[in-house]
Amino acid sequence: MHRLLPRRSCLPASSILVSRRPLYIHFYSTMAESTVGEPKAPVERKEKVKKEKAVQYTLKTPKGTKDWSDKDMILRTRIFDTLTSVFKRHGGVTIDTPVFELREILAGKYGEDSKLIYDLKDQGGELCSLRYDLTVPFARFLAMNPTIQSIKRYHIAKVYRRDQPAMTKGRMREFYQCDFDIAGTYETMIPDAEAIAIAVEGLTELGIEDFTVKLNHRKLLDGIFAVCGVPEADVRKISSAVDKLDKVTWEDVKKEMTEEKNLPVEVADKIGEYVKLKGGKDLIAVLQADEALMANESAAQGVKDMVLLFEYLDAFEATSRVSFDLSLARGLDYYTGIIYECVTAASAPPPADDAAVDTKRSSKKKPKDEDEDVSEYVGVGSIAAGGRYDELVGMFAQSKKKTVMPCVGISFGVERLFSLIKAKEDMSRIRATATDVYVMAFGGGKEWTGFLPERMQVARQLWAAGISAEFLYKAKPKPRQQFDAAEKLGAPLAIILGQEEYTQGKAKVKRLGLGEEADEGDDVALTELAGYICRQLAEK
């Protein structure tokens, strides 16, 4: 049955009928009668039916999602291929998990962000939600497969967040993550260093030049909070306030801590002294000299880890990319060790004194209108991020035979990388199709059949040899039409079945796209075409 009106939409009727977006088309119902509600009186009913017939809805993808096509797909596939080859180079194997999980699996894993999870409707049976990331499904997979004692797995797939989208900056509701994670019980900081090396290698091979890996340690951060006097129960919420330092000023963060989260001002000020620290290996000595901090077991462990980590990052030649940054906190609950975020100049929001920003904008740079694109007021955010999470798998496996499965991983944000890479790319050099040969027929006169079955036979011969070939879907095509089609595809070669040559068992092979120096072409026996074309393509 046709259902043209959303049955339980919470949008005002106007938003169904009128779109603010430029692209929309009208949809007229073929229904004779409305199925939506019962009218109060016959007259009203008639009017309703009439209205319904002309119901319009915006033809679009859901908010925060988009279609990908043409050269964008070629470019995005190139990003996937580059990252896949980096992942495989480090011994990665891939897994695939369902796009939705049982709702209990995702519950309690994402802290304040849980409200952004998409739920499936209860249609009977299990309650499910769309995955929010690839990490929790990976942990669930490990808990379900206890025979896997160690694994380096990569997973390239879509995840879902009901967040405020900023499409031109690659902040979407449906977006790809490319994750590499190392699970298993190993000596401290070795897999951690490799995860960071993979982040550096991946971004470098993608041609991202100006990135920095911001690095911190949850144990160090927890130690700092303890030493400053944050009650243990408040650590996560204070941590999530600190995490906003890449987007808002210290004053705003302090305000959130003291006013919204009731932290004493002097505690906030102490935290402020620590979180402004950043540097390289040198920062380790500064922290080691801080006796109060080193007396805290958690902080001391964190610093000890960092010493080792920097030694290994040196061996991987990754140190120059790293900024040890005590303001990095990361929002997610499940991290237990080192955490990192790769950022570029485009990651941060534009400065507040940008000419275009009017005074009504708050320092948080969020537009007031739900439907307004926030792209102008935010940066692309981090382009890759990750950390160590040693207890997530155990959360699924709290039986007596406790499963301990320490993990560390890195996740690349493809849409954000895409928007950076596309901005630098010469898109005119990308070909959308892979067609190598266009099979044409030339001829005329009353006897001329157009050689359609003959062109089909030649194409079939090429396909069987693995050669990409097309022909015009027309019984009697004109030469011009066929050349135009071949040119539009950017096909480098044409096979021309001439009326006379064909009867002599021959065809002409011509190189295309040569402009002024048009190719005369070679005569090739029909039975030799595939082999001849293969050699021509191999030479190019």
Add this chain to the structure above:
Amino acid sequence: MHRLLPRRSCLPASSILVSRRPLYIHFYSTMAESTVGEPKAPVERKEKVKKEKAVQYTLKTPKGTKDWSDKDMILRTRIFDTLTSVFKRHGGVTIDTPVFELREILAGKYGEDSKLIYDLKDQGGELCSLRYDLTVPFARFLAMNPTIQSIKRYHIAKVYRRDQPAMTKGRMREFYQCDFDIAGTYETMIPDAEAIAIAVEGLTELGIEDFTVKLNHRKLLDGIFAVCGVPEADVRKISSAVDKLDKVTWEDVKKEMTEEKNLPVEVADKIGEYVKLKGGKDLIAVLQADEALMANESAAQGVKDMVLLFEYLDAFEATSRVSFDLSLARGLDYYTGIIYECVTAASAPPPADDAAVDTKRSSKKKPKDEDEDVSEYVGVGSIAAGGRYDELVGMFAQSKKKTVMPCVGISFGVERLFSLIKAKEDMSRIRATATDVYVMAFGGGKEWTGFLPERMQVARQLWAAGISAEFLYKAKPKPRQQFDAAEKLGAPLAIILGQEEYTQGKAKVKRLGLGEEADEGDDVALTELAGYICRQLAEK
């Protein structure tokens, strides 16, 4: 916040606590208090809290979905790669659409199957549903992009159906489709023939040997129904009864037509005479000799199309694969021209007189218990299917400037193909990882450091050259541990950093997996390792 009990589950409590599946683990809440409902009395409340602490839920993927990993992933990726290369060879470009669509987009496109659509929960904003196939999203994409006047697009992605799963036969609720569609206004039957040629080429390259392409034409079928006396309003529901002929007997179909759908018995019998007809090109002459049928405009058009189609299938050397079968109807509403389904011996359900089938089973072979696996009672179904749908894009674009966008396409069912291919594959010959080199260190004594940073440096050198390499995440590993790890991965080469050789700037490169004829190894300068390994791998 932790939520451990499904909040609105319609399952009985027992199904949460006890799983019928072999794999499940227990989950104990760390919550101090229940958040689920309010108890009636303090005593009851206390008991409830205690119970909640020991709540267990089955650790599993949602019904009808599964994880993919290890060698299965390698095999499935190979299927994707094979089909992608066939699609590109025919000039295909790829697109990607969101996994969910606005609910109105899917409404009224799937006939009786609409009840199987997964809806997203209404969490405010737009109402959305998971895509049911890739065809309707493609049509929506074309309607939204009117500048695209023709396209050959392929799309490999997951689709969702709330159907009764039969996992071992590859019938899932979440499954992949690999679609190739040709959109554009072309001369009759040319793209149709290429779509069928792609089906034959794809299945052949996947190593499927015994398949048949069942072929029919909706216009011919509609003509047959009209000539037999089916009222026009009943055509689609009678068509969907005929479509079941591959699963149930004619008697069952006739019963459905006459008893459930009130068709007169004599009309049903007339239909029965037609739908038993099948053959090759020869069937065309039989139909052309049927004057009553040829007097029907729709049927005559259908037969005329089939004449042309067989001519083109001959040119593509695909005719021997095709069975012109008047019982093929296809369930979906949107087909308007030729329709086809690729089947193998495994497609049909096992014969009803199978020893294992008890008398309680109905002829429809559906198990009575919701949770019972239906795999025993069904076949894998069609492994690829498709047809022409000339009006689907227009359904989205009924403005005055009417968009006409005829389409024809073929969809491969990957999970079903996978189960056929895996059954024949020697899985022991598949390597799960791509690791080519294992970097080891040998040494001993008090001075022995284990060469961890040195191994890291060598691995880094190999990665930079694009070589896949791993090393043991251990500061001082034993030789045996390292060889075991390399063997488990199936790595063909080892680089061994010996305590003495290393100080002389050398390492040993050894070929692995040679069994008795263990390789002595070559001494290679540390600076030359990457180049040396590249040459070794190229030789293999």
